[in-house]
Amino acid sequence: MAPLPETHHALVQRVYAEPLKVEDIPVPKPTAGSAVIKVEVANIISYMRDIYNGVRKYQYPTPLVPGTMCIGRVAALGSDATLLKEGQLAYVDCTIRGRDDPGAIILSGIAEGGTEGSKALMHGEWRDSSYAEYMKAPLENCHPVDEAKFCSPVSEGGLGYNIGQLAWLGIPLVPYGGLKSINLQAGETVVIAPATGGFGGGAVLIALAMGARVIAMGRNADALAKLKKFDSRVETVQMVGDVEKEVAALKKFGRIDAFLDISPSQAQDSTHFKSCILSLRPEGRVSLMGGILGDLPLPHRFIMRFNITLKGKWMYYREDIPALIKLIEHGNLKLDHVKLIGTYPLEEWKEAFDVAADKTGLGEIVLLKPQY
Known part of the structure; x- marks a missing residue:
């Protein structure tokens, strides 16, 4: 040059x-x-x-x-x-x-x-x-x-x-770090919430590229419908502010292995944190990546009784970047x-x-x- x-x-x-x-x-x-x-x-x-x-x-x-x-x-x-x-x-x-x-x-x-x-x-x-x-x-x-x-x-x-x-690869790279931190495997089911924004949507796409089935959760029904059309492995659940209803809607899809939260700060009081955790199978895993600034009420007894792992993750590791580039290069992530x-x-x-x-x-x- x-x-x-x-x-x-x-x-x-x-x-x-x-x-x-x-x-x-x-x-x-x-x-x-x-x-x-x-x-x-x-x-x-x-x-x-x-x-x-x-x-x-x-x-x-x-x-x-x-x-x-x-x-x-x-x-x-x-x-x-x-x-x-x-x-x-x-x-x-x-x-x-x-x-x-x-x-x-x-x-x-x-x-x-x-x-x-x-x-x-x-x-x-x-x-x-x-x-x-x-x-x-x-x-x-x-x-x-x-x-x-x-x-x-x-x-x-x-x-x-x-x-x-x-x-654009800088967008899915963030949730990729969270999904890798909880060792998401091909064939597993992961809840992504909220899934309708830039980073949440990126999380859906990278989870699919990793071979998982995705339950996308959000408030915007139209945005969820677009995600549903993206891939046959995407299911959707709308956030309605009622833990019991949200848990019932999530559990309709059977065994749920993991939950990635990538909430903005405005979601501080959202019911989805508790709903998604309560929907997990025993030994389920949670990656907390969102921008919540305050403390969250967590279902302690459920987490303890069913050996749920909570993992905080900020961004990703250096080795995740060439791995993501390879996912694109090999056609897994289009x-x-x-x-x-x-x-x-x-x-x-x-x-x-x-x-x-x-x-x-x-x-x-x-x-x-x-x-x-």
């Missing part, structure tokens, strides 16, 4: 919760343990607007180049790189862990975590993220993608996907359904954030694309 330029365009937030601005800033330089990535497209998570306007009160340092996972090309490499090559297409993950302390975790461009170690990561080497023409990322966060396989036409032996569709709602330049970030907040559902994504 061409030598790195001296400066590039990037979205910058100078003061916490104040509007972002496009600025010319120095291009990051590669250091040992890092790669400089030329960003092709960067995801916009549905709640990005509420992160940077201060509504969600995420903690991060400023000034900051915001962002999250992205698809890009390797532009320059640190001296110790052994696998990545310049010009190679790569998925760049947003979950950065301390090399000497895996418990120190940040979300690139989003949150500095809750430990002194994680804060050191985000206030130092890995402060800036992907809403820019170039970004620096840890080598271990850059996962090569077989561009010929993924993007060549089907008639030439490829999968026929475009780079925008590849960017991207044909992924719909690009819009691709916006950095200057139109506000419109892009609004569209992502208001119009994204199952398999729908909004992207930022830096203008070169």
Whole structure:
């Protein structure tokens, strides 16, 4: 690739919760343990607007180049790189862990975590993220993608996907980490709740790709009907606010092995937590991944009596990423359904954030694309 330029365009937030601005800033330089990535497209998570306007009160340092996972090309490499090559297409993950302390975790461009170690990561080497023409990322966060396989036409032996569709893999990756943490097996039945949002819908699709039968649970009957049509292995149950009715509806489908919760914070008082746990078979497993901020009342006697395992899981492990890429490459998880709602330049970030907040559902994504 061409030598790195001296400066590039990037979205910058100078003061916490104040509007972002496009600025010319120095291009990051590669250091040992890092790669400089030329960003092709960067995801916009549905709640990005509420992160940077201060509504969600995420903690991060400023000034900051915001962002999250992205698809890009390797532009320059640190001296110790052994696998990545310049010009190679790569998925760049947003979950950065301390090399000497895996418990120190940040979300690139989003949150500095809750430990002194994680804060050191985000206030130092890995402060800036992907809403820019170039970004620096840890080598271990850059996962090569077989561009010929993924993007060549089907008639030439490829999968026929475009780079925008590849960017969607950051969505099912989150619930994939939760499902793997409770060792979901092919042939098992898992309840996904709520299942009608972006991450919940992604959970349904990845559970199917793992060979499971899915009971999708949510409030929106129309959205559940769309999920039901997606695959014959999908059953649906509507949340009605009545534990007894919900348990009865779930148990109609027989033995239930696992439950993945991926609730937003607004679901704090939902009855589905208790309903889904009470529907599990003995030795059933629960993965708690949602954004609930308060405590939950749990059916203690049932959990104790039937040896139910509760497992908290934040994000996923590094090794889950190439495993998910292989699921797509081998056709287990298809991207044909992924719909690009819009691709916006950095200057139109506000419109892009609004569209992502208001119009994204199952398999729908909004992207930022830096203008070169």
